[in-house]
Amino acid sequence: MKALKEKIISEGKVLSDTVLKVDTFLNHQIDPQLMQAIGKEFAKRFSDAPITKIVTIESSGIAPATMAGLEMQLPVVFARKRKSLTLSSNLYTATVYSFTKQESNDISISKNMIEKDDVILLIDDFLANGQALKGLYDLVKQAGADIAGAGIVIEKGFQSGGEKIREAGIRVESLAIIDSLSNGQIRFREENITR
């Protein structure tokens, strides 16, 4: 997605060979216009799938997922990273290890948010080691629902998550795939290989 890649080039900060900071438009500050364009792109790429609901994870997945939901006229559910007292104990839960934060979190979704005849589109801001996406997959599978695929804003193609998840038979549509952050340079995978 051209507008996204241009934004990554102009505002992304390469902090190391594995860490890209995009907190001016995705992870801390949000660019709503770009998020809308991202939502439209997800809607286009998954227009052939009979999706009934979008599932994401707090917090940085919420903006792109909500914009996709707006475009696709579908509800969005965000998994929470730990139990909240105002949520019922009637939860699907999975454990997610974050390499960035070096800690494990339980993620959860209320059982009444996903029905077994739902067809779910997973959306997240980043795909790196695939832990968060695997957790979301587990939650949806606990509900017995189908998964149409995963829409990812930025995939770190040099980490193993995307490959593992595609090998598991899950369709992944990443709007920007980064093949390398070496030497402070952002190198994208070519579009015709991406799709």
Add this chain to the structure above:
Amino acid sequence: MKALKEKIISEGKVLSDTVLKVDTFLNHQIDPQLMQAIGKEFAKRFSDAPITKIVTIESSGIAPATMAGLEMQLPVVFARKRKSLTLSSNLYTATVYSFTKQESNDISISKNMIEKDDVILLIDDFLANGQALKGLYDLVKQAGADIAGAGIVIEKGFQSGGEKIREAGIRVESLAIIDSLSNGQIRFREENITR
């Protein structure tokens, strides 16, 4: 806001005299169409203010704030509830006590996200005791920026936050003000008193 109040009546669950659960459209599952209408309503109510940026707090503030940002063509920053290793240590921080979760959290915003000539619109999903809004106010004031006001989706008018914050001279626009949840009944404040 009529559509919001109708949604609260049809889907809100009164769990006690003080707790209203709205997790089917705001706090867990998100209704993107309603969020868009909410964003437009905030834009209308604050159309007279020279706002340069919207500030909210993760996670449930993100959807309404992003939709307001889309309508007003402004960036949105969400305060984080604790430090993340990928954020710089260069943070404005404030402590927020959550009566719902019965715990204190530090909230923070990167210092480079707010300039002192910014005019900030605060947006949050709920206003009850006013702790979260006070925390956001503190962060913005640390940056030396001005605050145009606060846009709230649901205000619990029977708790003290709204009154205290208005008495402090901050403009608060709440799209639904609930005066009572007694006896399992949701009673809204009359519109002509609200504005």
